[in-house]
Amino acid sequence: MSENRIVINGNDFSFEPEETILQVASRNHIDIPTLCHLKGAAPTGECRICMVEVEGAQALVAACSGPAENGMVVQTESPKVIESRRMTLQLMLSSGNHNCAVRGSDDKDWTQFQLAVQKEDGSPQLCPVWGDCRLQDLAYRYQVSGERFPKTDTPYPMETVNPFIVRDFSRCILCGRCVQACNDIQVNQAIHFGNRGAATKIIAAGDRPLKDSDCVFCGECVQVCPVGALVEKDAKYKVRPWETKKVRTTCSYCGVGCQLHLHVKEGKVVKVTGAEDIPPNYGSLCVKGRFGFDFVNSPERLTTPLIREEDGEFREASWDEAIDLVAKRLGEIKEKHGGDTFGMLTSARITNEENYIAQKFARAVMKTNNVDHCARL
Amino acid sequence: MTNTIGCIEKADVILVTGSNTTENHPVLSSFVKRAVTFKNARLIVVDPRRIKLTSFAHQWMRQNLGTDVVWINGLMHVIIKEDLYDREFVAKRTDGFDELRKLVEKFTPEHVEEITGIPAQQLIDVARMYAGAKAGSILYCMGITQHTHGTDNVKSLANLAMLCGNLGIEGGGVNPLRGQNNVQGACDVGGLPNVFTAYQPVTNPDAVKKMEEAWGVSGLSDKVGLKVTEMLPKAHDGEFKALYIIGENPLVSDPDLNHAEQCIKNLEFLVVQDIFMTETARLADVVLPSACFAEKEGTFANTERRVQRVRKAVDPPGQAWDDWKITCEIATRMGYAMSYESSEAIHEEIRTVTPSYAGITYPRIEEEGIHWPCPAEDHPGTPVLHTAQFPIGKGKFHAIDYIPPAENTDEEYPMYLTTGRVIYQYHTGTMTRKTEGLNERAPESFVEISPKDAGQYELKDGDWVQVASRRGDITARIRFSDKAVEGTVFIPFHFAEAAANRLTHAALDPVSGIPEYKVCAVKLSKAA
Ligand code: SF4
Ligand code: SF4
Numbered sequence A: 001m002s003e004n005r006i007v008i009n010g011n012d013f014s015f016e017p018e019e020t021i022l023q024v025a026s027r028n029h030i031d032i033p034t035l036c037h038l039k040g041a042a043p044t045g046e047c048r049i050c051m052v053e054v055e056g057a058q059a060l061v062a063a064c065s066g067p068a069e070n071g072m073v074v075q076t077e078s079p080k081v082i083e084s085r086r087m088t089l090q091l092m093l094s095s096g097n098h099n100c101a102v103r104g105s106d107d108k109d110w111t112q113f114q115l116a117v118q119k120e121d122g123s124p125q126l127c128p129v130w131g132d133c134r135l136q137d138l139a140y141r142y143q144v145s146g147e148r149f150p151k152t153d154t155p156y157p158m159e160t161v162n163p164f165i166v167r168d169f170s171r172c173i174l175c176g177r178c179v180q181a182c183n184d185i186q187v188n189q190a191i192h193f194g195n196r197g198a199a200t201k202i203i204a205a206g207d208r209p210l211k212d213s214d215c216v217f218c219g220e221c222v223q224v225c226p227v228g229a230l231v232e233k234d235a236k237y238k239v240r241p242w243e244t245k246k247v248r249t250t251c252s253y254c255g256v257g258c259q260l261h262l263h264v265k266e267g268k269v270v271k272v273t274g275a276e277d278i279p280p281n282y283g284s285l286c287v288k289g290r291f292g293f294d295f296v297n298s299p300e301r302l303t304t305p306l307i308r309e310e311d312g313e314f315r316e317a318s319w320d321e322a323i324d325l326v327a328k329r330l331g332e333i334k335e336k337h338g339g340d341t342f343g344m345l346t347s348a349r350i351t352n353e354e355n356y357i358a359q360k361f362a363r364a365v366m367k368t369n370n371v372d373h374c375a376r377l
Numbered sequence B: 001m002t003n004t005i006g007c008i009e010k011a012d013v014i015l016v017t018g019s020n021t022t023e024n025h026p027v028l029s030s031f032v033k034r035a036v037t038f039k040n041a042r043l044i045v046v047d048p049r050r051i052k053l054t055s056f057a058h059q060w061m062r063q064n065l066g067t068d069v070v071w072i073n074g075l076m077h078v079i080i081k082e083d084l085y086d087r088e089f090v091a092k093r094t095d096g097f098d099e100l101r102k103l104v105e106k107f108t109p110e111h112v113e114e115i116t117g118i119p120a121q122q123l124i125d126v127a128r129m130y131a132g133a134k135a136g137s138i139l140y141c142m143g144i145t146q147h148t149h150g151t152d153n154v155k156s157l158a159n160l161a162m163l164c165g166n167l168g169i170e171g172g173g174v175n176p177l178r179g180q181n182n183v184q185g186a187c188d189v190g191g192l193p194n195v196f197t198a199y200q201p202v203t204n205p206d207a208v209k210k211m212e213e214a215w216g217v218s219g220l221s222d223k224v225g226l227k228v229t230e231m232l233p234k235a236h237d238g239e240f241k242a243l244y245i246i247g248e249n250p251l252v253s254d255p256d257l258n259h260a261e262q263c264i265k266n267l268e269f270l271v272v273q274d275i276f277m278t279e280t281a282r283l284a285d286v287v288l289p290s291a292c293f294a295e296k297e298g299t300f301a302n303t304e305r306r307v308q309r310v311r312k313a314v315d316p317p318g319q320a321w322d323d324w325k326i327t328c329e330i331a332t333r334m335g336y337a338m339s340y341e342s343s344e345a346i347h348e349e350i351r352t353v354t355p356s357y358a359g360i361t362y363p364r365i366e367e368e369g370i371h372w373p374c375p376a377e378d379h380p381g382t383p384v385l386h387t388a389q390f391p392i393g394k395g396k397f398h399a400i401d402y403i404p405p406a407e408n409t410d411e412e413y414p415m416y417l418t419t420g421r422v423i424y425q426y427h428t429g430t431m432t433r434k435t436e437g438l439n440e441r442a443p444e445s446f447v448e449i450s451p452k453d454a455g456q457y458e459l460k461d462g463d464w465v466q467v468a469s470r471r472g473d474i475t476a477r478i479r480f481s482d483k484a485v486e487g488t489v490f491i492p493f494h495f496a497e498a499a500a501n502r503l504t505h506a507a508l509d510p511v512s513g514i515p516e517y518k519v520c521a522v523k524l525s526k527a528a
């Protein structure tokens, strides 16, 4: 019977062959923290935050890549595990401009550090992803500050020379999720790990800016970055997570029908993210779906009915007047020339419900089957 | 699509044709790229341009424009000759095999090479690759349909899939990729001249009666209506009087724009309902402002027949209304009361008259969309079509011969023109061109050309060039590209100020009414 059994935190679970410790744990609602682990891609074991203690093993084991084994006894929050995670976090926090509140706010050094970061950031504000950062969350969870190690200088300047994505190397923890998102999920093969050792950097095409690489700005990397190293240019410092509400909907561009979240602040769409874990797109989007939403707020939107005057110019009209006019004119044309001289072009961009109403109007009111849309075009 | 997007990763051979997938359906293209990169799938790309996907392909066949029927028949020729087809599937599930076999006899690899330019040996290799698949998926898009014989192309692809038993199985299928978010849905709910919802023919008296009862009217027309491409010429002749256009911009998207513009100007009455003052709206008598996708509730059906929710995130600007509310109000004032409390109420009515949507309710698709057909509330939906049988029982092979494109190059117009999209823009650009970043990446129209062709006209990268066809001319910048094939230029159709459709040919496919956007003859000259 009990072929494939594993004990995690004192509880006994069954598992399938080839499952990792992390998979068994999360299936059973045991929370093992991860940073580099990316669903849909092979685990890289890059960040070491998911380390767990396995009875009888010499060293801690990475849960994201360590396979579950029969008879294994695992502790996910033992003192040893916690010590290791604290150390990992402390090293990460000292790796750059992690100026959210976790970096020793009671120290006089704070100001110095903060000033330095502000200068590099060009903003007096705290990190742009404050409140929406895995590293910050974990620092709170494990009660660490960035004080343990001195801040290492960031050798690479921020890249802002494209319309969509800001790459802030000073906050990169080199977890590699963006690289996996680009190569294993979207398969755009635009970014890679470059250089070695302390000089390691995520680079595009021979260390060129994204705009001169194979990057197509799908923004998958931004979505998966657990920290503030990759952020949407338009939203940076302007949109904080607690100021927005998210509305799940379907993309309005191509027929893939990606599921996405519209982030709304003060009645305006300010950011878009892919809805994760749900078909058809499982979190992925393309450049249009993610960044092409400005038309919603465009000042060029039509806001009032317009009627053409004798002199050929449009004038604003009330709904009442405009609808009366349309009803009257269509009624006359139907009367005089017959419904078949009328045509309805519905749209591949409006909803099913609206298309249904449009064709019903043509058929039931105008008594014609002259209904089509421009999809063939 | 007969299959799902997720199914693509289950195929072991994928054939992509007439689809620049990475630019037009980027997220779907990832499924293809992942299948090839990580799951050992073989990829066959058949496309005249060196599109991005060719760099992932095991075989790239580069056909002459408008010769698709030929290479498809050629593949079937080889597959039948080498006895690689699925005998059981053909015997049990299809009709018309003998006619097909006879017809493809003459499409020998050598004959195919003459017409398409595809090397005979490559055709044979590709035939073996596709026929060798356990599950072979065919993906296609406008590069297949936008021809005078587009319907033939589509039927030929279906022939090929049936011949190899690739229908009704996971990872297989014949999968058209819809270019616009709700093309599928617009068709499903009757936005077509020949059918009511769920493709019930308007010529079927039972369907007419059913609708009359559901809608409480009498005298519905049982005559097939006009397609958009038929309405316009009739307007030109004065036979056609009024158009009500919702959310479309035919004055950038239609073929032979100069002519289309004349037709529209000739109408007695034009109503345009849109979110922007489009090129078409400018000609209207009445313009009605509507809400965009982020401002309303409803559903879209995606390319894999999945019905998904659309939700309201923000209020529409000014006095803009939901499209349905506007149309209902007009109907009501014309004496036919149409009033609904919400889009959900409309959806409930759709369910009653649309068998394939009958089981799809808003609560059921709250989290995840459902694939139609879904005939009942306890039905899970249908991700893969035709698993047991085709709607008409047996699948019919159509023996289809080759007809050349409507317009060919000649001395005066020596270059072919083909049109399409680029990743950073969408359709006629009314939406994408409002995002600065997208414009920065793709600011203007261009003429993609091979450096060798450019050399003949002494054109350099970035030069302004005038492109003229028998119907009109436009001016745009030259762009050298290794995507280009010699003898052919490519122009995206997003840009109204250099609208590719001033050049294109309005010759139509006789069945679908789709214009031949993908082939016409042009000449180039350096612009002053
Ligand atoms: S940019 Fe973000 S996702 Fe990429 S390696 Fe750095 S921290 Fe990780
Ligand atoms: S995000 Fe891109 S791929 Fe997805 S539906 Fe929108 S346009 Fe299509």
Ligand code: FES
Binding pocket: A033, A034, A035, A036, A037, A044, A045, A046, A047, A048, A049, A050, A051, A062, A063, A064, A065
């Ligand atoms: S999550 Fe396991 S090593 Fe990063």
